[in-house]
Amino acid sequence: MNEKTMTRSQERRREDIVRAALEVFDRDGFEGARIDDVAAEAAVAKGTVYLYFKNKEALLEGVIHGVVKPAVAAVEEAAADTDMSAADRLRRQIGVIGKRLGEGQMNVILRLMIAEGPKYDELRRFYFREIVNPGMQAIGRCLADGEASGEFRPGTGQLHPQVFAGTAIMAAVWRILFDDLRPLDLDALLRDHLDTVLDGISA
Amino acid sequence: MNEKTMTRSQERRREDIVRAALEVFDRDGFEGARIDDVAAEAAVAKGTVYLYFKNKEALLEGVIHGVVKPAVAAVEEAAADTDMSAADRLRRQIGVIGKRLGEGQMNVILRLMIAEGPKYDELRRFYFREIVNPGMQAIGRCLADGEASGEFRPGTGQLHPQVFAGTAIMAAVWRILFDDLRPLDLDALLRDHLDTVLDGISA
Amino acid sequence: MNEKTMTRSQERRREDIVRAALEVFDRDGFEGARIDDVAAEAAVAKGTVYLYFKNKEALLEGVIHGVVKPAVAAVEEAAADTDMSAADRLRRQIGVIGKRLGEGQMNVILRLMIAEGPKYDELRRFYFREIVNPGMQAIGRCLADGEASGEFRPGTGQLHPQVFAGTAIMAAVWRILFDDLRPLDLDALLRDHLDTVLDGISA
Amino acid sequence: MNEKTMTRSQERRREDIVRAALEVFDRDGFEGARIDDVAAEAAVAKGTVYLYFKNKEALLEGVIHGVVKPAVAAVEEAAADTDMSAADRLRRQIGVIGKRLGEGQMNVILRLMIAEGPKYDELRRFYFREIVNPGMQAIGRCLADGEASGEFRPGTGQLHPQVFAGTAIMAAVWRILFDDLRPLDLDALLRDHLDTVLDGISA
DNA sequence: GATGAATGAGGGTTCATTCAT
DNA sequence: GATGAATGAACCCTCATTCAT
Numbered sequence: 041m042n043e044k045t046m047t048r049s050q051e052r053r054r055e056d057i058v059r060a061a062l063e064v065f066d067r068d069g070f071e072g073a074r075i076d077d078v079a080a081e082a083a084v085a086k087g088t089v090y091l092y093f094k095n096k097e098a099l100l101e102g103v104i105h106g107v108v109k110p111a112v113a114a115v116e117e118a119a120a121d122t123d124m125s126a127a128d129r130l131r132r133q134i135g136v137i138g139k140r141l142g143e144g145q146m147n148v149i150l151r152l153m154i155a156e157g158p159k160y161d162e163l164r165r166f167y168f169r170e171i172v173n174p175g176m177q178a179i180g181r182c183l184a185d186g187e188a189s190g191e192f193r194p195g196t197g198q199l200h201p202q203v204f205a206g207t208a209i210m211a212a213v214w215r216i217l218f219d220d221l222r223p224l225d226l227d228a229l230l231r232d233h234l235d236t237v238l239d240g241i242s243a
Numbered sequence: 244m245n246e247k248t249m250t251r252s253q254e255r256r257r258e259d260i261v262r263a264a265l266e267v268f269d270r271d272g273f274e275g276a277r278i279d280d281v282a283a284e285a286a287v288a289k290g291t292v293y294l295y296f297k298n299k300e301a302l303l304e305g306v307i308h309g310v311v312k313p314a315v316a317a318v319e320e321a322a323a324d325t326d327m328s329a330a331d332r333l334r335r336q337i338g339v340i341g342k343r344l345g346e347g348q349m350n351v352i353l354r355l356m357i358a359e360g361p362k363y364d365e366l367r368r369f370y371f372r373e374i375v376n377p378g379m380q381a382i383g384r385c386l387a388d389g390e391a392s393g394e395f396r397p398g399t400g401q402l403h404p405q406v407f408a409g410t411a412i413m414a415a416v417w418r419i420l421f422d423d424l425r426p427l428d429l430d431a432l433l434r435d436h437l438d439t440v441l442d443g444i445s446a
Numbered sequence: 447m448n449e450k451t452m453t454r455s456q457e458r459r460r461e462d463i464v465r466a467a468l469e470v471f472d473r474d475g476f477e478g479a480r481i482d483d484v485a486a487e488a489a490v491a492k493g494t495v496y497l498y499f500k501n502k503e504a505l506l507e508g509v510i511h512g513v514v515k516p517a518v519a520a521v522e523e524a525a526a527d528t529d530m531s532a533a534d535r536l537r538r539q540i541g542v543i544g545k546r547l548g549e550g551q552m553n554v555i556l557r558l559m560i561a562e563g564p565k566y567d568e569l570r571r572f573y574f575r576e577i578v579n580p581g582m583q584a585i586g587r588c589l590a591d592g593e594a595s596g597e598f599r600p601g602t603g604q605l606h607p608q609v610f611a612g613t614a615i616m617a618a619v620w621r622i623l624f625d626d627l628r629p630l631d632l633d634a635l636l637r638d639h640l641d642t643v644l645d646g647i648s649a
Numbered sequence: 650m651n652e653k654t655m656t657r658s659q660e661r662r663r664e665d666i667v668r669a670a671l672e673v674f675d676r677d678g679f680e681g682a683r684i685d686d687v688a689a690e691a692a693v694a695k696g697t698v699y700l701y702f703k704n705k706e707a708l709l710e711g712v713i714h715g716v717v718k719p720a721v722a723a724v725e726e727a728a729a730d731t732d733m734s735a736a737d738r739l740r741r742q743i744g745v746i747g748k749r750l751g752e753g754q755m756n757v758i759l760r761l762m763i764a765e766g767p768k769y770d771e772l773r774r775f776y777f778r779e780i781v782n783p784g785m786q787a788i789g790r791c792l793a794d795g796e797a798s799g800e801f802r803p804g805t806g807q808l809h810p811q812v813f814a815g816t817a818i819m820a821a822v823w824r825i826l827f828d829d830l831r832p833l834d835l836d837a838l839l840r841d842h843l844d845t846v847l848d849g850i851s852a
Numbered sequence: 853g854a855t856g857a858a859t860g861a862g863g864g865t866t867c868a869t870t871c872a873t
Numbered sequence: 874g875a876t877g878a879a880t881g882a883a884c885c886c887t888c889a890t891t892c893a894t
Binding site: 153202 | 271272274353354356357358359361368370371375376402405408409411412413414416417420421424425427431432435439440441442443444
Binding site: 480481482492493496501502 | 890
């Protein structure tokens with residue numbers, strides 16, 4: 041099945057399988073997931089999965105790419121908005137990252153990456169290159185711009201961007217592990233975080 | 244094998260197995276780990292593993308307990324030190340968490356928890372109860388005490404403790420996934436983080 | 447697809463498929479051959495193969511028939527030549543068998559027959575009836591005629607024809623298995639064989 | 650499972666599996682054989698087969714080695730007997746080969762070699778090196794010795810040994826394919842063959 | 853008729869767990 | 874208690890065959 045020559049209905053089928061795989065991976069983890077279940081969830085025969093993905097690892101890639109690619113667009117779009125103040129840009133940037141990670145699909149991707157990434161080098165590189173690095177750089181630019189404009193105090197541009205993204209990661213991990221034990225108010229958390237760190241860097 | 248009636252050498256044996264399992268789980272993940280490999284690494288026969296742990300899940304528990312229990316002590320110890328200023332206590336608290344998560348065994352535990360936690364409820368509860376919740380509470384106490392003493396600005400006691408722990412989690416995840424692609428200076432990162440958030444909450 | 451009502455181009459298509467199958471069976475064996483590969487080799491779609499052959503076994507039959515039928519004609523033609531001396535007729539007969547088996551397509555057929563024959567009874571019967579038995583009888587007639595005419599010593603007519611065909615079979619098997627390890631000079635081998643056995647039976 | 654450190658009962662188990670595999674391979678061919686059936690025939694669990702053979706190919710090797718090795722001894726023993734006349738030595742040599750190939754296990758091996766040999770290079774080389782080449786050389790020595798002693802006519806030493814082994818191969822193939830359609834009297838065939846070729850080369 | 857995507861039974865292999873020694 | 878051979882359920886993947894277009 042050539043990816044370039046897929047018909048409309050084939051593309052839909054491929055998406056069905058990716059969607060099903062995401063769901064099953066979320067429920068059972070990657071190793072624990074059975075292709076049988078993915079197929080059933082996608083309402084296709086087991087063999088059909090292998091028409092679209094050459095093996096289970098390719099399916100994992102498909103799932104991760106499927107979620108990461110649109111997210112890249114969102115991060116880029118947030119970064120492109122350069123009219124606002126540095127603080128507002130930072131708020132927006134962190135907000136986008138936090139929302140994606142704290143809820144929905146990117147949450148599952150993070151879990152898959154942490155669980156399976158160490159075994160699949162190319163996947164780790166892809167994830168770093170496409171989304172993590174650009175995200176860190178976007179934050180870094182906000183910091184540098186804010187310092188340059190005098191909005192943030194001197195030295196802010198040198199801070200690790202991870203300081204500003206950490207809470208979003210924490211929220212994601214919390215959601216994966218403890219959401220039923222102690223639910224987290226994502227918006228309030230991100231607000232606390234931003235208020236605190238922005239106060240910490242404001243001139 | 245009753246845990247109460249173990250001889251000295253049996254306890255040592257058990258520890259060998261736990262140590263070996265931690266190593267193999269770190270290398271291959273929990274699902275990817277073979278009991279054969281754990282046994283070989285511990286220099287015992289495969290059947291012996293089952294004398295000390297009734298199945299693979301129990302071995303996972305053993306590994307996690309083995310790392311978490313001493314860490315609990317460290318967190319408690321850090322929290323007990325109430326002579327210092329709130330800021331110093333917070334620095335110390337975050338430092339302990341960050342060091343444990345950013346390097347060494349707790350890093351592996353976090354990965355195991357994120358990967359397998361959703362499948363093993365009791366483990367998640369244990370992890371939350373024993374280490375996460377106490378850690379969050381210890382941070383919360385620092386914040387409340389600092390606010391009460393006027394060291395931190397009003398409202399600080401209401402902030403989510405996750406704001407202060409997030410960077411440590413981020414460091415752990417980074418170490419798991421990207422350490423070879425972009426190494427992280429853990430000390431510098433934690434310093435950036437603490438400087439920023441402490442500035443953000445200081446009165 | 448009724449074999450009687452095929453158009454010219456359909457017949458050509460069928461032959462293409464048979465030719466392709468012979469090639470793939472030669473390369474991968476019958477069990478190892480994939481219908482996909484046969485179709486690709488014949489430059490038709492996979493489904494098309496099933497328009498001409500109801501299943502893989504029928505394709506095997508088609509391949510074997512396709513090679514055996516013309517060979518039958520050759521054996522018959524060689525047998526029909528009754529003008530020559532018995533020795534010359536025998537030489538010719540063995541030569542035809544040896545050439546067919548030692549090189550080219552009949553070689554592949556022999557391999558397929560030995561590998562798959564035991565599983566496909568009808569095929570074995572066909573092969574025996576159409577080519578093996580007639581071949582043995584043709585040799586037997588040469589021997590009997592030569593004995594009757596005094597050209598061969600008494601008793602020659604009672605000898606097993608297999609004695610005279612064995613070297614050709616050996617050559618075929620050798621070619622299948624050891625051609626790269628120790629190439630065989632087919633003509634020289636057959637000459638040695640004929641010289642020896644003819645000396646052995648000459649009056 | 651280390652082959653050197655096997656206990657008596659493990660060796661017996663291994664032999665059981667090899668024996669079972671030979672039987673199933675004989676019945677269904679190598680590709681058609683299911684490990685399940687081999688295990689059942691050997692009265693062990695499927696997994697046990699994999700304790701003794703790392704995969705199906707290794708099992709095929711085990712089967713072939715198991716039959717070829719004792720046969721090598723027989724060929725060597727027959728070749729060692731240098732007291733007899735060249736003709737008797739040749740009779741004996743051909744007899745040993747013919748018996749082995751015409752009946753019993755070597756027959757199955759030949760079928761397996763012809764069917765699967767082309768796919769398993771190492772197996773072909775092993776078979777050639779261990780049994781075919783030594784067999785051909787043993788025959789060649791008989792011929793050369795007989796010529797040297799004047800027992801055989803000049804030039805006999807130059808003849809292809811395959812001329813003398815061919816009928817045995819033919820018998821084997823016949824037995825594989827046509828034994829039910831036209832049974833072969835192996836002893837009579839070999840006698841015919843030897844009488845004929847020995848007459849053909851006698852001085 | 854021709855196509856090739858879809859199907860799903862089947863089989864090789866792995867590995868957690870058991871148990872006889 | 875310690876061992877490691879034995880077990881068999883489970884699962885990924887292949888590929889002959891079908892069938893909607």
